[in-house]
Amino acid sequence: MENYSKIKEITKSLLQEIGEDPNREGLIKTPARVAKAWDFFSQGYKADIQEIVNDAIFDEDCSEMVVVRDIEFFSMCEHHMIPFFGRCHVGYLPNNKIIGLSKIPRIVDAFSQRLQVQERLTTQVAETLMGILDPKGVGVVMEGRHLCMQMRGVEKQNSLATTSAMLGQFRKSAETRSEFLSIIA
Numbered sequence: 001m002e003n004y005s006k007i008k009e010i011t012k013s014l015l016q017e018i019g020e021d022p023n024r025e026g027l028i029k030t031p032a033r034v035a036k037a038w039d040f041f042s043q044g045y046k047a048d049i050q051e052i053v054n055d056a057i058f059d060e061d062c063s064e065m066v067v068v069r070d071i072e073f074f075s076m077c078e079h080h081m082i083p084f085f086g087r088c089h090v091g092y093l094p095n096n097k098i099i100g101l102s103k104i105p106r107i108v109d110a111f112s113q114r115l116q117v118q119e120r121l122t123t124q125v126a127e128t129l130m131g132i133l134d135p136k137g138v139g140v141v142m143e144g145r146h147l148c149m150q151m152r153g154v155e156k157q158n159s160l161a162t163t164s165a166m167l168g169q170f171r172k173s174a175e176t177r178s179e180f181l182s183i184i185a
Contacts, residue, residue: 058098084116118144126166139166
């Protein structure tokens with residue numbers, strides 16, 4: 001990571017500002033750990049969707065819904081820089097093209113490993129698949145637990161945020177949308 005040293009220094013200053021001693025035994029290596037963690041948390045900024053897809057799009061005479069459900073994700077709330085995490089469900093109606101199934105969770109990771117809001121994250125995944133595959137439709141539903149709501153603010157530990165993006169037939173057809181929602185239920 002090119003900013004590794006700077007993030008270490010910022011973390012050391014943060015520890016001092018909150019009243020801690022960064023030279024205390026338990027905190028000596030914390031700035032380096034935090035810099036390494038943020039390198040991982042923010043790797044989505046370096047992600048290249050074309051590299052992720054890596055020609056794993058195949059011509060296939062398939063017109064039935066493809067669903068990958070329960071994709072675990074984590075992200076960092078851009079408002080508080082506190083984690084949110086949950087599950088993502090993705091469905092699409094092929095238009096003579098399919099994508100390697102493992103690419104769908106990788107696309108979710110590419111957008112979730114950035115500072116985010118769940119609403120934008122949901123839309124980015126759906127729009128990306130729509131652009132790559134040109135399918136008849138895409139549906140994405142994300143369910144997330146937001147530590148910014150659970151640890152501070154309203155402090156609602158059992159709250160769950162659900163967002164959806166329905167494109168193409170998933171938006172136009174109640175039947176298609178219902179089928180998708182029943183599969184992921």
